[in-house]
Amino acid sequence: MRVPVTLVHLEAFLEIADSLSFARAAEALHVSQPALTRTIQIAERQLKTRLFDRNTHCVTLTASGRELVPVARRLLAEFEGAFSALAQFVDGFSGRVTVGCMPSVGVALLPQAMAAFCANHPNVEFNCRESRSRLLLEGLIDGGLDLALTTRPPDDPRFQYLHLLRDEICFVCKEQDAPSDPTAVGWGLFEKHGYIASTAEGQYRATIEEAMAQAGISVGAACECSSMALIGAMIRRGLGAAAVPRLAMSLMGTDGLSVLPLHEPSVGRDIGVVILANRTLSRAATNFIDLLMTLNGSAAVT
Numbered sequence: 001m002r003v004p005v006t007l008v009h010l011e012a013f014l015e016i017a018d019s020l021s022f023a024r025a026a027e028a029l030h031v032s033q034p035a036l037t038r039t040i041q042i043a044e045r046q047l048k049t050r051l052f053d054r055n056t057h058c059v060t061l062t063a064s065g066r067e068l069v070p071v072a073r074r075l076l077a078e079f080e081g082a083f084s085a086l087a088q089f090v091d092g093f094s095g096r097v098t099v100g101c102m103p104s105v106g107v108a109l110l111p112q113a114m115a116a117f118c119a120n121h122p123n124v125e126f127n128c129r130e131s132r133s134r135l136l137l138e139g140l141i142d143g144g145l146d147l148a149l150t151t152r153p154p155d156d157p158r159f160q161y162l163h164l165l166r167d168e169i170c171f172v173c174k175e176q177d178a179p180s181d182p183t184a185v186g187w188g189l190f191e192k193h194g195y196i197a198s199t200a201e202g203q204y205r206a207t208i209e210e211a212m213a214q215a216g217i218s219v220g221a222a223c224e225c226s227s228m229a230l231i232g233a234m235i236r237r238g239l240g241a242a243a244v245p246r247l248a249m250s251l252m253g254t255d256g257l258s259v260l261p262l263h264e265p266s267v268g269r270d271i272g273v274v275i276l277a278n279r280t281l282s283r284a285a286t287n288f289i290d291l292l293m294t295l296n297g298s299a300a301v302t
Helices: 007-019 022-029 033-047 063-090 103-120 133-141 189-193 203-214 228-236 246-252 283-295
Strands: 052-054 059-061 095-101 124-130 147-151 159-174 195-198 221-225 242-245 257-261 268-276
Touching (some): 007 033, 007 063, 059 063, 095 103, 095 133, 095 283, 103 124, 103 147, 103 283, 133 147, 133 268, 147 283, 159 189, 159 203, 159 228, 159 246, 159 283, 195 203, 195 228, 195 242, 203 242, 203 268, 221 228, 228 242, 228 246, 228 257, 242 246, 246 257, 268 283
Parallel strands (some): 095 124, 095 147, 195 221
Antiparallel strands (some): 147 268, 159 242, 159 257, 159 268
């Protein structure tokens, strides 16, 4: 069986080539001189050429040995460079993190977190994708996403939910139409101002409808809009008021608007990081999740 030339052989060869002494090379490599001699003999058999001429007085490189020196240096340097890059990835200082997020959550939370993370991890690349909660969960399952910033998912053993914050639902109206007592903002105000609804699917829409039912009001939507920016524009024109998660205000701005907590009942949505329970994330992704949790006062992921 032929024994291939390994990095151990090349390292031993270069140590002897630099010192031109088997004794000094063996000492530097922390091996016995006979073991070092056997290592070189194996390399010579594999390469089918002598690498050193040796007598009792001196060691010299053969022509083949001189040719091998730059090749061996290059191979060892490439190996060390490759493993240095691997170490950077394993330690979380390089790689790519793909984050999925709901639009309102991404705008409110991602820029600050990414700026803080990239300051200490400049070689980590981010790919950010916006979508609805259901599609984000599908992205986790098919492997397109490492993590998702979204609402708490339904109970499902495939997902692990890491809580970040509670996003309260607020009453948003034209600034001039704001109630005089901001501590008593109830759902009944929609009967007075009119209701601009979001066409968003999922728990957000269901939460608002349940709160209205609990408050004993029944008000049809004067208008339905597909984006928060459009809802904001409608409100500014005096076309009604809306029930909006506080984080979503980052999509419509607060100029000309009054944003007040809703009471009786007070409702909101849980926002967190969702990952696949059985998937091992890269260290960069794990470190980024830890930072998100720290910035929002939550426990870090383990």
